[in-house]
């Protein structure tokens with residue numbers, strides 16, 4: 161029988177993600193499917209190594225750099241993947257140094273790098289001997305937070321300027337905790353208590369949502385897509401922050417709603433469920449393959465009020481002017497609130513994309529403003545923690561759209577958060593709200 165080596169699968173995932181640019185969730189899912197014969201335990205081991213190494217990549221690289229004579233940029237992608245994953249096992253998992261080191265040497269040799277196996281062995285043995293004396297940047301500096309919590313320096317500096325040092329440290333720390341999976345119960349088909357019981361019977365650990373009664377937090381989950389409860393449309397995966405955005409939009413039964421940047425459809429689905437599948441939701445996205453995901457999801461969940469379309473939300477749709485009770489602009493953004501779930505974001509963004517995103521976000525907002533009926537509601541949301549994309553865009557919008565004003569969010573939020581919403585917008589943080597980092601603003605258009 162062919163034995164699949166989980167460490168090899170993990171290193172392969174790292175090459176695909178870091179050298180070839182694949183998304184970590186996609187690469188991991190594909191490799192786990194291709195190596196479907198692995199035991200559940202080995203699958204969990206691969207997932208932990210890949211996500212853990214990515215979450216701690218700046219620290220892992222800092223350590224390798226301290227013990228290697230060869231610069232990181234000169235190390236071949238496969239060997240670098242082997243080194244990074246081995247160092248993660250040595251520093252963050254209960255894997256004995258010897259085992260991590262021997263396995264790494266075997267992986268180097270297995271892919272034809274016999275002549276460099278001594279290099280791999282030397283670096284890892286040196287790290288094993290010296291790991292208690294790693295020299296860190298001075299405490300209290302941005303460099304310290306960047307290395308210790310493995311966040312890019314530009315991002316740490318930006319957050320320190322926004323939130324101060326202590327809050328940034330807590331935020332970076334929270335970004336490194338492995339999140340559980342949050343789902344939204346499909347209230348068209350079941351309720352939270354019944355679904356929780358069904359999932360617990362399958363060995364899944366279930367915790368009630370901390371903000372919303374229809375949210376459940378799951379841990380010890382296998383592939384959720386294979387569960388009968390998923391296939392029967394009893395839930396969709398959705399963080400409590402996104403559930404909050406829909407609560408703030410507060411769509412009502414029978415209304416006409418426009419969701420401008422809707423794929424893969426999570427917020428559209430929650431809206432439809434809150435509306436008891438009565439009314440009309442127009443859900444658009446610029447990518448056809450993504451718009452299909454909305455239609456597929458709606459069908460699985462038994463939602464019939466959603467019409468999907470492939471549209472560029474930054475371009476005017478004359479037929480939509482003044483036609484909607486509520487509009488959601490959940491715009492494309494830099495995703496800096498998602499570092500817990502998408503650890504590769506910290507390597508793939510360098511901050512330079514923010515200004516271009518602000519341009520697109522403003523173009524979308526400009527159009528969104530036209531589609532709201534007099535007296536209707538526009539909600540602007542992002543899954544990022546960048547003031548330019550959040551507060552500054554709202555300020556710009558208000559300066560350029562006299563017919564809109566911010567509206568107190570308090571009544572749409574759980575009591576514990578009500579005071580935070582008074583100003584008309586709220587930022588949710590992983591370290592304090594235990595959600596993704598998220599921004600939501602509620603804008604009311606003047607009535608006639």
Ligand SMILES: C[S@@+](CC[C@H](N)C(=O)[O-])C[C@H]1O[C@@H](n2cnc3c(N)ncnc32)[C@H](O)[C@@H]1O
Pocket residue numbers: 402420421422423424425426427428444445446447450471472473474490491492493543
């Ligand atoms: C933050 S995601 C939306 C998430 C979605 N609202 C949900 O809850 O599942 C942003 C979406 O905007 C789409 N997008 C990007 N540029 C767009 C544009 N110019 N017009 C419409 N959609 C766009 C992306 O394809 C992406 O699916």
